[in-house]
Amino acid sequence: GQSLEQPSEVTAVEGAIVQINCTYQTSGFYGLSWYQQHDGGAPTFLSYNALDGLEETGRFSSFLSRSDSYGYLLLQELQMKDSASYFCAVRASNYQLIWGAGTKLIIKP
Amino acid sequence: NAGVTQTPKFQVLKTGQSMTLQCAQDMNHEYMSWYRQDPGMGLRLIHYSVGAGITDQGEVPNGYNVSRSTTEDFPLRLLSAAPSQTSVYFCASSPTGGSYNEQFFGPGTRLTVL
Numbered sequence: 706g707q708s709l710e711q712p713s714e715v716t717a718v719e720g721a722i723v724q725i726n727c728t729y730q731t732s733g734f735y736g737l738s739w740y741q742q743h744d745g746g747a748p749t750f751l752s753y754n755a756l757d758g759l760e761e762t763g764r765f766s767s768f769l770s771r772s773d774s775y776g777y778l779l780l781q782e783l784q785m786k787d788s789a790s791y792f793c794a795v796r797a798s799n800y801q802l803i804w805g806a807g808t809k810l811i812i813k814p
Numbered sequence: 815n816a817g818v819t820q821t822p823k824f825q826v827l828k829t830g831q832s833m834t835l836q837c838a839q840d841m842n843h844e845y846m847s848w849y850r851q852d853p854g855m856g857l858r859l860i861h862y863s864v865g866a867g868i869t870d871q872g873e874v875p876n877g878y879n880v881s882r883s884t885t886e887d888f889p890l891r892l893l894s895a896a897p898s899q900t901s902v903y904f905c906a907s908s909p910t911g912g913s914y915n916e917q918f919f920g921p922g923t924r925l926t927v928l
Contacts, residue, residue, distance in 0.1 A: 709856070713854075736915060738915055738916075746921075747904060747919035747920060747921055747922055748857070748904070748917075748919050749919070750915075750916040750917065750918075753915040753916065755915075792856055792857070794856070794857075796915065800845070800862055800864060800870070801859055801862070801872060801873075802857075802859065802917070803873075804856030804857045804858070805856050806854060806855050806856045807854075807855075807856055
């Protein structure tokens, strides 16, 4: 079967750094995406890694290790508006994304 | 640009009823898809289309039909609604050329089947 594992909930303090991990087991692999979803909203794209290493976009970075079937999303200088659910998704074929169940990020002042 | 639009925002159906969820995009994207999201779960792909006249099944296609007569529109039809289809439905689109990575989502349709 195909599966992605990520923690269901992570708590952090405003201004701190938090890492959300994702491990995957899929029949195909083209790359790993991360999406953010606020309560009641639609997912919005954050990043995509096709090759091993770190991709940085402002306060957000994403890392991939294909040999370990593992990736993470790193959020720095946390702000209250970062409180949301974060999903990893594997592009398992040309046209299909397989999604994790999501990690709810709770930020405390 | 309006991006991806979906109608209706909310819908309540009785078991056995049929209906069509509408999705449209004005970004000239070739790829469009329908997902459902159940509480505490990620998104699951129902159907997708790589261009007008071309559709294919995703992970959970049973009970749903799609068609793609134009680049802009990608409606999802529920043939005979069941309580198990209570969910939030998202439509998404992305450009082609191998760039299926960033998908743009509509605001969602919250469907309840009684």
